[in-house]
Structure formats: structure tokens, C-alpha cells
Amino acid sequence: MKKHLFAIFVLISFTVSAQKMNSNKKALVASVENHKTELIKISDSIWAAAETAFEEHKSSKILADYAEKNGMKVERGVAGIPTAFTATYGSGKPVISILGEFDALPGISQKAQPTKEPLKEGAAGHGCGHNLFGAASLGAAIATKELMENGKLKGTIKFLGTPSEEKYFAKIWMVREGLWDDVDVNLSWHPSAKTEADVQSSLALVDFKVEFYGQAAHASGDPWNGRSASDALELYTTGINYYREHIKPTVRIHYHIQDGGQVVNVVPDYSRLWVRVRDTKRSGMMPVYEQVKKMAEGAAIMANVDYKISLISGIYEVLVNRSGGEIMQKNLELLGPLTYTAEETAFGKKIQESTGKPQVGMDSQIRPLEETKEHPGGGSTDVGDVSWNVPNINLGVTVAPKDTPWHSWAVVACGGMSIGHKGMVHAAKALGMTAVDLFENPKLVQKVKAEYIERKGSEKYEPIIPDGPPPLNGI
Numbered sequence: 001m002k003k004h005l006f007a008i009f010v011l012i013s014f015t016v017s018a019q020k021m022n023s024n025k026k027a028l029v030a031s032v033e034n035h036k037t038e039l040i041k042i043s044d045s046i047w048a049a050a051e052t053a054f055e056e057h058k059s060s061k062i063l064a065d066y067a068e069k070n071g072m073k074v075e076r077g078v079a080g081i082p083t084a085f086t087a088t089y090g091s092g093k094p095v096i097s098i099l100g101e102f103d104a105l106p107g108i109s110q111k112a113q114p115t116k117e118p119l120k121e122g123a124a125g126h127g128c129g130h131n132l133f134g135a136a137s138l139g140a141a142i143a144t145k146e147l148m149e150n151g152k153l154k155g156t157i158k159f160l161g162t163p164s165e166e167k168y169f170a171k172i173w174m175v176r177e178g179l180w181d182d183v184d185v186n187l188s189w190h191p192s193a194k195t196e197a198d199v200q201s202s203l204a205l206v207d208f209k210v211e212f213y214g215q216a217a218h219a220s221g222d223p224w225n226g227r228s229a230s231d232a233l234e235l236y237t238t239g240i241n242y243y244r245e246h247i248k249p250t251v252r253i254h255y256h257i258q259d260g261g262q263v264v265n266v267v268p269d270y271s272r273l274w275v276r277v278r279d280t281k282r283s284g285m286m287p288v289y290e291q292v293k294k295m296a297e298g299a300a301i302m303a304n305v306d307y308k309i310s311l312i313s314g315i316y317e318v319l320v321n322r323s324g325g326e327i328m329q330k331n332l333e334l335l336g337p338l339t340y341t342a343e344e345t346a347f348g349k350k351i352q353e354s355t356g357k358p359q360v361g362m363d364s365q366i367r368p369l370e371e372t373k374e375h376p377g378g379g380s381t382d383v384g385d386v387s388w389n390v391p392n393i394n395l396g397v398t399v400a401p402k403d404t405p406w407h408s409w410a411v412v413a414c415g416g417m418s419i420g421h422k423g424m425v426h427a428a429k430a431l432g433m434t435a436v437d438l439f440e441n442p443k444l445v446q447k448v449k450a451e452y453i454e455r456k457g458s459e460k461y462e463p464i465i466p467d468g469p470p471p472l473n474g475i
């Protein structure tokens with residue numbers, strides 16, 4: 001009898017939970033399902049093209065063309081960036097935007113198989129899942145647009161195609177261009193190894209180039225005539241590495257030696273590094289940045305060479321919005337966890353075996369909304385700059401097995417097959433459903449905005465970029 005009652009209770013709660021998805025959300029999910037085959041094709045084409053920072057001409061065109069074909073007003077080449085675009089539909093308030101990335105990472109080409117083997121030796125690969133990112137976000141925007149078209153929602157939906165997230169952070173220039181100025185709330189997501197309404201921040205970051213200029217000479221014949229730019233480079237990096245002992249544990253300093261001289265028998269007259277400083281907050285990062293810049297002068301004095309520092313770009317930490325996270329969380333709960341076939345689970349376990357991780361398979365369970373950590377660790381994203389200009393709601397969706405090394409061949413592999421596709425479609429639905437909530441309920445928009453204003457406080461947004469256009473041709 002007790003068992004029987006329990007079964008009735010389960011049935012009732014299931015019915016109640018199913019009823020919670022209102023007719024607009026049901027229509028949105030159906031619309032994403034309608035576009036599913038095309039979205040997977042788009043994602044796979046971007047995956048195969050695997051274009052890196054500012055070179056994403058095919059990928060950007062594939063997304064922009066699909067937006068246009070579906071009746072959105074497309075503006076290409078915005079903010080002086082040929083591969084950046086916007087796609088808009090509707091009019092008036094609220095304006096809800098969804099951003100989509102689509103750039104790949106160099107050198108990690110990989111076939112859609114669970115053991116390491118490049119698709120094309122030395123080529124780029126989607127090791128951050130941005131092929132899925134762009135496709136899902138556009139899918140959500142188009143599905144929302146279809147509800148507007150049918151008179152179910154009022155306002156404006158705006159998709160922003162944001163290139164070069166992995167290198168120069170194009171969103172900073174897009175923010176400077178004012179592309180989010182009319183937006184009430186922005187939605188974003190990121191491919192992940194777990195599914196969650198993401199309420200964690202990211203690290204602020206600053207990128208700059210250091211160049212040393214010396215005097216060339218024969219390395220053995222007349223070295224006394226030489227002033228070595230590579231000596232300066234070595235002294236500089238040594239200084240940075242000693243400095244690590246005296247920085248807070250939240251700070252990260254990286255450098256990439258781009259030019260250390262050409263041959264062994266010449267005293268190099270030129271050297272160059274790309275240096276990056278990060279911390280939990282921009283305010284903690286800036287004093288470290290100033291110190292690391294001073295060290296370049298010190299190294300130049302010691303090696304008796306000249307030096308030059310050029311700012312490349314920098315990004316803010318993400319300004320979290322928990323009110324927005326709560327909306328997203330409810331939609332993830334409505335959708336339920338992703339499920340996988342035996343073949344997909346086996347694929348995931350094989351990836352884990354190949355990367356030396358416990359073979360536990362996929363993780364798409366729905367967790368309660370996490371506490372926002374004071375020091376989140378992890379990486380950086382130019383979504384940070386967007387989040388200081390407009391309230392931002394973030395989402396993470398499983399597109400790879402648990403513990404998958406990110407920015408690696410393993411993510412490329414999953415992003416080119418059904419595990420990635422499932423995550424992409426799921427993300428499109430969760431983003432679209434959250435947009436539906438915001439269009440339907442002005443009070444939610446107000447709540448998200450109020451939290452944004454409170455968290456931002458008196459801090460004025462100051463972009464960390466030099467004047468002029470983005471470095472489209474590299475640095």
C-alpha cells in the first residue's frame with residue numbers, strides 16, 4: 001500500500017514538474033528540435049574548418065548566413081572586425097542578447113575518435129568547444145525569434161557573433177563599439193565537463209609584449225661589440241620567476257618567448273616575449289602588472305639594451321549575477337539531465353582511459369546552484385568585459401566526459417560527435433528558455449539588473465586596450 005501511495009506521489013510530482021514548462025517554453029524546445037539537424041551541421045562545419053583568432057571567415061559566415069536565412073537582420077564586420085557580426089529580430093524592450101564564439105585553438109587537430117590522432121597534422125582544433133558554442137547560441141536566438149514572430153513574446157532578440165576569444169579577446173572592442181549598449185540582459189554559455197547554471201567569476205588578465213633591442217656582433221670574434229637582447233630576455237624571465245615567491249597565490253604570470261635570436265654565432269640584437277598577468281580581480285592584477293613592467297627596465301639596464309613595452313589587451317573578471325543564475329538553474333531542472341547511449345558512455349570512458357583519468361563516463365547530473373567562490377581560480381574570458389557593461393547570465397553544459405583536459409585533443413574529439421552535439425542542443429534549449437523567462441516577466445529583468453547595479457557598485461568600467469583597431473594581423 002505504501003509503495004502504491006509512493007508511486008502515485010511520484011506520478012503527481014512528475015506531472016507537476018512537466019506542467020512547469022509553460023507553452024512558450026514547450027514551443028521553444030520544439031523549435032530548437034526543428035533546427036537540430038541544421039545546428040549539428042553548422043557545428044560540424046565550424047569544427048572541420050577549425051579557424052583561429054580573427055581568421056574565422058568561414059565559421060562566421062556559416063552562422064551569419066543561417067541567421068539571415070531565418071529572418072534575422074544581420075550586420076557583418078561590426079566593430080572593425082571582419083568576422084564579428086550581429087543578428088537581430090524584433091523591436092523595443094526588453095533587448096535580450098545571446099553571444100556565440102566560434103574560434104579554434106592552434107595545433108590540436110583531432111579526429112572525432114577517443115584516441116589521439118590528428119585530423120590534419122599541425123592544424124587547429126576546437127579544443128574549447130566553440131563550434132558548439134556558436135551553434136547553440138544562434139539556435140537559441142532563432143528559436144526565441146520564432147516565438148516573437150508568432151506573437152508570443154515582445155521585444156528584441158540579438159545574437160552577437162564574437163570572434164577571437166582564444167587570443168586577442170574581440171569582445172573588448174565590441175563592447176567599446178557599444179554593441180551591448182541597448183541590451184537589458186546578456187546570456188552566455190560555455191561547453192564544459194559538467195552541467196550547471198554558472199555563478200562563478202573568472203580571472204582578470206592583462207597581455208603585453210616586451211621587446212629588447214641590442215647590438216648584433218660575432219658571438220666569438222668580437223662579442224665585446226655586442227649587446228645581447230637575449231641576455232635581457234633571460235634576466236627578465238629570471239626576475240619574473242623570483243618574483244613569483246612574493247605574489248599572492250591568486251596571481252598567475254605566464255610568458256611566451258616569441259623571439260630569442262636566430263642563430264648561435266650571432267649576439268642577438270632583438271628579442272620578444274608575450275607576457276600575461278592574471279588575478280581574481282582587475283584591482284589585484286594591476287599592481288603586479290606595473291611591477292612586471294618595471295622589471296623589463298631592470299633587465300634592459302643589466303644587459304645594456306633598449307626595451308619597449310606594448311599593451312596588447314586585457315580583460316575583466318566576470319561579474320556574477322546570481323539572480324540570473326537562479327533563472328537558468330530552474331530551466332536546467334525543467335530540462336532534466338542529459339542521457340547517453342552505451343556507445344557514448346564507452347566513448348567517454350575511452351577518452352578518460354586515453355588521458356589517464358578514472359573511467360567514470362559522463363557527468364550531466366543537475367546540482368543545486370553553487371555558492372559563488374571568492375577566488376574561483378580557472379581561466380579568463382572576455383565575457384568578463386561584457387558582464388561589466390550589462391547583466392550577464394552564464395551556463396555550462398556537458399560536452400565531454402568528466403575530468404577531460406580542456407584545450408586538448410580530447411575536447412576536439414567530443415565536439416565533433418554526438419556527445420558534443422547533445423550538449424549543444426541542450427544549451428540552446430536552456431538559453432532559449434531563460435530568454436523566454438526574461439521576455440515574459442519584466443520583474444525578473446528588473447531583479448537581474450538590480451543585482452548587477454549593486455555588484456558593480458561605484459567601480460567604473462575602464463577597458464584595458466590600447467587605442468586603435470584590434471590586432472587583426474597579429475602582434
Ligand SMILES: [Zn+2]
Nearest residue numbers: 128130165190
Ligand atoms: Zn572557450
